[in-house]
Amino acid sequence: MTSSQLARLPQAYPELRNIEASALERLLESGMEVTLQEGSRIFGEGDSCHNYLLLLDGSVRVRKISESGREIVLYRMEPGQTCILTTTCLISGEDYPAEAIAETEIRALAIPKASFELALSQSAAFRHFIFAVYAQRISNLILLVEDVAFGKMDGRLAQRLLALLSGPKASAQRIEITHQELAAELGTMREVVSRLLKEFERQGLVTLGRGSVEVRNPTELQNIARNAMT
Secondary structure (H helix, E strand, O other): OOHHHHHHHHHHOHHHHHOOHHHHHHHHHOOEEEEEOOOOEEEOOOOOOOEEEEEEEOOEEEEEEOOOOOEEEEEEEOOOOOOHHHHHHHHHOOOOOOEEEEOOOEEEEEEEHHHHHHHHHHOHHHHHHHHHHHHHHHHHHHHHHHHHHHOOHHHHHHHHHHHHOOOOOEEOOEEEOOHHHHHHHHOOOHHHHHHHHHHHHHOOOEEEEOOEEEEOOHHHHHHHHHHHOO
């Protein structure tokens, strides 16, 4: 990587500034910059893990697909965030239990497993960085489990639509997403999402298009999401 690219990483991952300069330089210089196009599979279920990714640009969706074909989005990774499954697989030596897809074109620094393990053993600051973000991801996954198990679906859908407004698929108030993709976001069936979206449209909260949802009343969607949590 160039010196300017190396300088960008601590900006995206400010916690890296706490790592000893020599250890950070060795870690980053061992990495290789990779670019993947939108829709590329970064890893698949059953794959072994060989690199630790630090994302510079783009968005990654990590998902689990059941034998029946149902899909649930476990989490997303953007610059400044890390992949808990990659960390788990590197530490445990086990294969990936899910898959990751590039939602946009991405650029990342791929740090080889050997360099990751060396930094983990030699740098207390790097260990703190790894396990701090690991703990945060675990907390988010627990919230997802609680949401799927106990959350009201209309509130979860409203909350997800509002969250997607700031994502790569949104332009102004319009989200480019299908009912099936929304079902995957929520871990439910497409028919459930379609029924709720039609009810939202009837209430004037959204306008449905072919492969898109336009949010018309974000305030009321916020109220629905808030009421679902009480």
